[in-house]
Amino acid sequence: MAESSKKRTLDAFFKPPPKKVKISDSNEPPSENQEPQVEEQVSYSKHSTYPFSISNFPSSITKNLSSFPSTIGKVINDQPDLDLVYYQPYIPKYLERQTFEFLRSQLPFYRVRYTTVFGLDETSKFCSSSTQILDVKTSLPILKDKNYLKHPPRPLPQCLNALRLSTEAATGCTFNFCLVNYYSSGADSISYHSDDEKFLGKEPAIASFSLGAKRDFLMKHKPVALDDNKSPPIETKLIKLPLGSGDMILMKGRTQASK
Template sequence: MSRKRTLDAFFSPTVKKPKTETGAITSSDVISEDTTYSDHQFYPHPIKNLPASLSKELSTLPDQPGREINDQPDLDLLYFEPFISGSVSRRLFEFLRSELPFYRVEYKIKRGGIETQIRTPRWTTVFGLDETSKFNDKGLPVDANTGSRASDKQYARYPPRPIPKCLDELRHRTELATGCKYNFCLVNYYASGSDSISFHSDDEQFLGRDPAIASFSLGARRDFLMKHKPPPPNAPSPPSVNAKPLKLPLGSGDMVLMRGRTQSNWLHSIPKRTGKNQEDGGRINITFRRAMVKGGTDNYYNYNVGTGPVYRWNREAREMLLWKP
């Protein structure tokens, strides 16, 4: 666990001067004064801020205007193709994969009365805090209205942590482009075509009615599948819905905004991909969301951080490895 820092120092320059065995510092050991970090007591390690050149590129986003897709029942999408240009998206992909802490969350569920151990088939991480609270200048959650300190038990199981600057810059541009507000950032890393996420909808009550979710794709191209939900089994007279499945081959830098009645009526997935090609080098998915109540904070940290160890990308091994402080 990193040492405590106030939010005033959250983005302040951090200069690391590793020493050689003799204690001398060489020019190659010193990181530039321009290298800054986001730090928080519940980050496992300080998270590097974007290089100035990459930050400048993000300040002009989106690269292309969004295209509405609303020609099917209950479907309301805004598709940016791309939101981030190819070269910039590739740099951002490499940066985030190297600098963020990731987790391989395991949890138990009951199916037919039988308890099953689930290992999430992708790498995950999450940052943010629901609308009922905010971070004070010490990085601690306080009541959003009164500013009073949250009780020690309120977020004790999964202490929330602010969105680091390297992701918050993208959140800001996304809010401007979509006209929506977000307080959570979820990041998934799909290491290969065998990593996936099954059909689901993000329609939890803690997101409120008709939530808007902005979903970014960085790295390898992967198919994004959507299909309309079937009618409830106990519906007295299920309405006939003439909706066709949808497939979007998301490239690096593409963004899909799902809004309106989409989550309550459609399912989406990233299926496994068989075979190998030059684009199997990994994919990062970033989603920005807005959790309205504390249940959202508990849910997101439970299923995207959990209680397991931290992993980080190892450039030499070209894979996620267990991180040791």
Template sequence: MSKKRTLDSFFAPSVKKPRKEDESSETVGQSTHANYPIPISELPISISKELSSLPARPGKDMNDQLDLDLVYFEPYIPSYMAKDLFEFLRSELPFYRVEYDIKRGGFQTHIRTPRYTTVFGLDETSRFDDDGSVIDKKSGFKVVDKLYQRYPPRPIPKCLDDLRRSAETATDCKFNFCLVNYYASGTDSISFHSDDERFLGPDPAIASFSLGARRDFLMKHKPIPPDNEHPDRPQPKQIKLPLASGDMILMRGRTQSNWLHSIPKRTGKNAEDGGRINITFRRAMVKEGTDNYYNYNVGTGPVYRWDKTMREMRVSSAKDQPKGTS
């Protein structure tokens, strides 16, 4: 039998049921390593879970020109998630503005990289132990090598490793390096180049993600020597892809050995010049790859962090800087 409610109980304040916490507000962990300048937060649970179900759309093959082998995901990451992922990575990752000297035509030239960069990973000859030490895969012993001592490698943090695992599943490729470029505005760029370094092995696969502002991605075939047997053979056409936030391009096969690609400067003011992040996953086969990537994407300069108040990259506090950095 049900009990009757009294008049006092009718007017008594109701007790609110505790609200179930939203997954995105739950406390997440951090990736840490001796060679990280800062702890790097893991992705919000809602984003991390959904990454495993991507891509948002199937990739489209682009192989209608000589030596071209692309798969274009338009998009790979849905727009609502791409926006959150862009803001998260820009705020949480340590970046660098690498400077170095090269010789051109017998003259020494000082280069200041026209974008912010960072890198994580380790080549195929080694692995990270549970305590973060670098271990030789064959012998199982700790590695002591000058190519690792100059720029100590660091593992891919979970916030980027979640995306790496998703990309591996979608492309059936293996990756052990993650390079991140931040283009602060339309004036930041990268000139025509190809990622055909020998340390990547023959016909490397590279998965390239775009987040943030839309930027043009240009491709052109490397110069083709004259062919007397086929003098009328048409030259490959230049390709222009307006990469939007969430898009991904898989470059594979003979693409890197025969095509160049670039992100040109954007002239004039544009509403979409609010920053762009490019994430590329690659597979370095030997130690020279590890040395190269850290040399040109971390270097010896200061750490930069995103300043939410100033809305720009600024040199991080002294405690975040590597030893010997002014």
């Protein structure tokens, strides 16, 4: 059965995804002295939880992974609770465009639809005599949502796992999860937030890659409660990092607890 007929990647909205990936180390056309490009057989990552088989990185990317990062990371720790390492870039310029186009065309993407806020929606109401949440129609207690138990972790396909292993080797940190967001235009964004969930552990390390158009990455310190017995908190400034394609920012230490 043909896999392409069931694919729902973003590039399906632009053009049919290519069946084969050409070997190329650059985005520039080959010169007369270069050998002609040859096509390689595409291999796939497969799993029952994938909506379709996901192509592995072509050899033109995998053989260059050992050269990542292409620059030395810049340490940024000039504000309270700030512990960053900024790679400009992490993925070399001759590969960032190919990596971006490959991931955009081969990974499955889903449009998020929010139906509840903290587990509540228009079908919920509070019981006046307790903190119990009731269903509006039946007035019966609403049990704690356990839907997450029905969705076991999905293993990383080879293309994302290769980036994970490269990032671990470069940073000395350990990563076990990858979230890929697609921002279709400059109007798409995500609000201020902290990746400080308890299951991530104390002082987690988050590596954030940017591919495609340059976008500003903003950070600010969380409000600090005033304490009469302590001196006023040190004033912090808004942090604005212009992430270019191939750049990576590593956030570690107390960054997630305070930003």
